[in-house]
Amino acid sequence: MALPARRKYVGDARRLLLAFDIGTTFSGISYSILDPGSVPEIRPVTRFPCQQHVGGDSKVPTVIYYDSNGDVRAIGAETLKEGIAEDAEENGWTQTRWFKLHLRPKPRPASIFSMFQRLNFAPESESDSIPPLPPGKTVVQVFADYMVYLFECAKEYITETHGARLWTSLEGDIMYVLTHPNGWGGPQQERMRQAAITARLIPDTDSGRARVTFVTEGEASLHFCLSNGLEIEGSDGDGVLIVDAGGGTIDLTAYRKLPDHSFEEIAVPRCHFQGAAYVTMRAEQFFKNLLSDTRFAQDVDTLTTRFDRNTKHVFRRDDEPHHIQFASHRERDVALSIRGGRLTLMGTDVATFFEPSIACIVQAVTDQISAAHAPIKTVFLVGGFSASHWLCENVRKGIEPLGVVVSRPDTHVNKAVSNGAVSFYLDGVVSSRMSRLTYGLKCRTTYDSTDPEHCRRGHLVQVHPVSGKPMLENSFSIILPKNTRVKKTTEFRESFGTSAFDRASLNDHATTVRCYTGQAENPCWIDEEPDMFSAVCIVKADTSSVKASVNKSTTGVTYYRIRFDVILLFGLTELKAQIAYLEDGVEKRGPATVVYEE
Incomplete structure (x- = not known):
């Protein structure tokens, strides 16, 4: 089983695609030069500065030596030079290795820890001795330093292989694919993107951030296997x-x-x-x-x-x-x-x-x-x-x-992920993915005296501060159940109605997407298993364009209300969001931002 013939690049200008596979112990780079009308080829970087075995090694150590000022003194293939350990000891340098593991998910509550164990990407046990980060450095800063190194290695290799003129013409608008383990999600992706900004690979703008794409190492490996005709x-x-x-x-x-x-x-x-x-x-x-x-x-x-x-x-x-x-x-x-x-x-x-x-x-x-x-x-x-x-x-x-x-595979095992990451971008053969968890929203629902579950919570009824209606908190509205096959283009919608006495207070909206990690198939109330619900991200949107209705509260006070849908796309390698609303009977859409908090 192999991939179908790769299609010609349909862009209107030549571009460069770089894939960085920053591994725990070794890292690799692959790339493709995208020429309009030509079929793209996948190429690995096989020469690195100070590398002893020139011409076939596609991996370099994910290791950095810092001096006492926090400056990089040796990195990647440089850390394999003869006598480097002695130089480090003599000059008081700090060796940093396995720093990727500091980016791993770190669930805090015991119940969430148990969830991560069930999902099989639990953090290491207390007995595992992951080396600490260097003093004064965050994991984002260390990632950024290593990305600068990979960028310079790619620049030198591509310049030597294809000429300085080509690199100069393409370096201002490079697209990047970054790989990460299957168990990582939005928070880790956001910090890796921030590292790319810190490294000045991309500007801190919407268009700059859009130049970074993520793929799991598992999916990249599938593309590697297929592109090699296994x-x-x-x-x-x-x-x-x-x-x-x-x-x-x-x-x-x-x-x-x-x-x-x-x-x-x-x-x-x-x-x-x-x-x-x-x-x-x-x-x-x-x-x-x-x-x-x-x-x-x-x-x-x-x-x-x-x-x-x-x-x-x-x-x-x-x-x-x-x-x-x-x-x-x-x-x-x-x-x-x-x-x-x-x-x-x-x-x-x-x-x-x-x-x-x-x-x-x-x-x-x-x-x-x-x-x-x-x-x-x-x-x-x-x-x-x-x-x-x-x-x-x-x-x-x-x-x-x-x-x-x-x-x-008999050959090229070391470049599987970086090559596969380029193939993912070019070929994109995965059309649907499985949802890892049950996702939904914490809601406020109007009290219904005929609903047994509502009656059981009758003592928790609160009066809505604007409309004056009786409401119950802690309802959980499921957007996407766990273990659901989701196509890349599938949209998941949740309708919102929000009210305020002042229209300006409705000009923006933020809602928290939560995940459920318990065993119930249809969790409806957060208060039944509060430890099994945790925040995934916040979706923020500008709702100033949504037309507001004018209403009267039960006490006769005028208030404003807007209705719109939040649209989430879970089938991509990165969560995306939009809002939708009606204007004169026609659906309009606007952007929404997915924000991950520490």
Whole structure:
């Protein structure tokens, strides 16, 4: 199964598309030069400044060294230079790695934490040691610094490959695709967009912000597989599960091909924090436990780094020992399995570092197969972590008894997400997605004495401050139920009527979109499970153009009332909103802004 032939670019001017895949441990860049009337091609950036292996490596470390003033001293491929660790120690630089994990969803109330666990993108446990951000730096600032680096790398590569004149003609209006894990949403997207503004990739204007598009790593991986012509076993209508095993997260997304050659999600995507970085975290804890209260305790960082760069990638068998050189050849401690400055790790110990990640993937795949609306017959393993032979073979052993075929692309695994992000923008084959949660609005409803649920809340009736009518608070109006297939073009509407004594008070409107995370299929009242409802975003709109009606309250006071619809589009990779209202019987539309708060 492959993508249909890519269409010619229909824009009226040449443009440049850049895709940044900022991963937990490694990052990549892909691009496409869009020429009117020509079929776009997807190209990866394969050369980076200071990169030792020139000509084929599409990934650079997601690592930054800052000095005490907060200035970048080494970044990306520069952090692999010989002697950089010694330079950092001598000059007091701070190494920043795995900073992407600081952007992850951080639910605060215990009930919301439980929800995130059910959704399978719970934050790391308290025992996980994610390195802190550098002093005085926010995660947005660190992201911005890294985006500046990626931009400069893309500029140098494209200039060398295609000429300085082409870059100069295109750099003022570049379009960007940014990738993120399946479990991330609007708040993370907004902070990534803010990082792009801070990095001066785009201006802080509506048109500038519109130049940034987001795609989940799972969906980007699907496009990578399709654009590379990977075959899916099974009959028409069977599903395929993409498992993107990266540095920080394991993203799972299930799809089915439709007769029109588009694809639809057939299960709610999942995201687990069990990527390759967590294998390294477990190894680091092992070294700390082994060497605490010994003269080698200060060597834990060196051991962890060498395990991360070498041992983890070559591990294939649990019946063979692995040796990590970390100290002088004169160092020896037989009780600690240290000889000649080398620590000997038993293969069975290394296997335990991988085990939680392997078990997580096998269980997650099992859950996706059970939840999918179509039979899944093929699983594709992509992402840098899937290059691990030990991981791949053990995942295959756990999954193939379920009757599925486990495949892993032989080449270009490292550039799957960035290449797939460009393909997402150009080809866009996913026509519908599954709603992750139940979304709705907190409403005030007119009291109905014939409704048993209203009568049960009779003691909560309040008089509307403007109309004087008896009202009940805390009604929940569902806009989109969980696990609903939503097409990209599907609009979800909610009608509003709002009143005020002063017409100017109705010139703008803000409403909070909430999500329900409990188990009820049709939650109607927030007061029944208050901890299961949380704010997702605020939709703000200019309603000054909406015609107001003039009314009299029960006390004879004149007040104004406007009616309009808030339109939400959940089927895109980013939530969009509009308002609609009638003017002389004709529907008019206006823009609305989706705002995410910290």
